[in-house]
Amino acid sequence: MSERSDDNREERPRLSRERVLRAAVAVADAGGIDSLTIRSLSQSLGVKPMSVYYYVASKDEILDGIVDLVFSEIELPTAGGEWRTEIRRRADSARRVLRAHPWAIGLMESRTSPGPATLRHHDAVIATLRTAGFSPELTAHAYALLDSYTYGFALQEVGLPFDGSDTVADVAEPIMERFSTGEYPHLVEMATDYYLQPGYDFGDEFAWGLNLILDALTTPAASATRHPSADRDREGSARQE
Amino acid sequence: MSERSDDNREERPRLSRERVLRAAVAVADAGGIDSLTIRSLSQSLGVKPMSVYYYVASKDEILDGIVDLVFSEIELPTAGGEWRTEIRRRADSARRVLRAHPWAIGLMESRTSPGPATLRHHDAVIATLRTAGFSPELTAHAYALLDSYTYGFALQEVGLPFDGSDTVADVAEPIMERFSTGEYPHLVEMATDYYLQPGYDFGDEFAWGLNLILDALTTPAASATRHPSADRDREGSARQE
C-alpha cells in the first residue's frame, strides 16, 4: 500500500477504528490494562494523543471495543455438529483467548453493553444447543452453566500469581512457608501434597470439570427439567455411560 | 503558615485501617469502583486526602484490602456437616456477597495476592471436602469446579445491564428490537420465548447448575478419578484410590 497514486505526499489515513482497537489490545497485552492510556496507545500508533479521538468517542468506547474484539477471537461452535465436541471446542477456545488477554475478564464486569461479536457468539452457542435438541429451558440452564464455568475458570486462572511460565510451586512455595502449618492446615496440606507436586497444572482441571458438566447434561435427570428445591439425594439413577 | 486552629480539638485517632477499608467498600458500593478515589474516600471519612495514607501504603493496598474484606463476608462452610449443604450454603453466600459488591469481581482479576480472609476461606472449603471423604485429587477437581462456577456465575450476573430491580425484559426489550429477527435469530428466539417471559429470573439458574454439579460430584464416575475421555491426556498424573 505504498505506491498508491498521486504524488510524493502521503496523506493516506494512518488510523482507523479497527487499527486503534487492535493497537489497544496489543498495548494491554504487553503491559496490562493499566498501561493502556490514550498517550501510550497513541504513541504505539505513531500519532499524537488527540488523534485517536477521531475514531473513538472516549476511552470507555475503546474498552468496550477491545472486549468485543477479544470475544471475536473465540472460536464459534458449529450448529449441527456433535454438540459436545462443538461446545468443548468453544470452551477451550474461550479459555485460551482469555488467558492470552487476561485483562479482558476484569473488563467484562464493567462493560454492560455487548458488542456484535459477543452477540454473534451467544447466538452460535444457543444455535448449537437448540439444534442438538435441547429445549429452550434446558438451553438456558446449560448455557448459564457452561458460560459460568468457563469464565469463572478463566477468572481463577488469571488470578493466580504465576503466569504460566512456571509451575505453581515456584510462586506458592514462599507464600506457603510464611504460615508453615499453623493457620491454614488443610490449605497447606493440599498445597504440599497436591498442588505443589511436580507436574501439576491447574489448567488441566478445566477439562475435568468440563467433562463432568457435559456428562451431567446428557443425563436424564438434566433433561427432565430438574427443580432446584426439593431434590437432595434421590440420585443414583442418573447414569448411562 | 496560618495563624492557628481550634483550641479544643481532640486528637484521638479518628481513623484506622479497618475504618478506611470499610469506608472504601461503602464508597464503592454506593457509586461504583470508579468513584472510589482517595479524595472521595477521605471526604467520606471526614479527613483530608493524605490522611488515609497513614493507614495504607497506596491505593492498590486499599483495593487488595477491600477484596479481602468482601471475602470475609462470605459464609464459611462447616467441616463435618453434610457437605452438600455446607457447600451450597457457601456458594449461595458467595453469590449474594458478590452481588452486593459487584465491583469486587473485577478487582479479583488484578489482585493476585490473597488476603487472610481469602486464605481462611479456601482452607474451610478444602476442609469440608476432605472431611467428607474426598481424596486430595477429587478435592482439587471439585474445588476448581465449584469456585469457577460460583465466580463465573457472579461475573455474568453483574455483567447484566439490569441490577436486580426489574426483570430482564425491561432492559433487553429495546436492545432486542434493534435487530428484530435478522442477525441473531437463535438469540432473539431464546430471548422472546424464554428470557423475556414474565417471571424469568436469571438468578434462578444458579441453583439449577449448582445442583447439577453437586449431583454429578456424588456420582461414582466422578469419584473414580475420571479422565478426559476423548481428550489429550497428560501422563504421570497421580492416581490413587
Place this chain on the structure above:
DNA sequence: AGTGCTTTCGTACTTTGTACTGTACCGTCC
C-alpha cells in the same frame, strides 16, 4: 522545657482523560 511518637493536614508534582481549537489537504458545486 525538651524530645520523640502518633496522627493529620497543606502544598506541589505528575499522569491521566478530553474539550476546544487549529491546520493541511481533499473533493464539490456555483
Place this chain on the structure above:
DNA sequence: GGACGGTACAGTACAAAGTACGAAAGCACT
C-alpha cells in the same frame, strides 16, 4: 476558480487523579 465543507490529524490547556514531602499539633515520657 474560489468558496465551502469534510477528513485526518496536531497543539494547547485544564480538571481530576495518585501521592511524595514535610510541617504541625497533640500526647507521653523524661
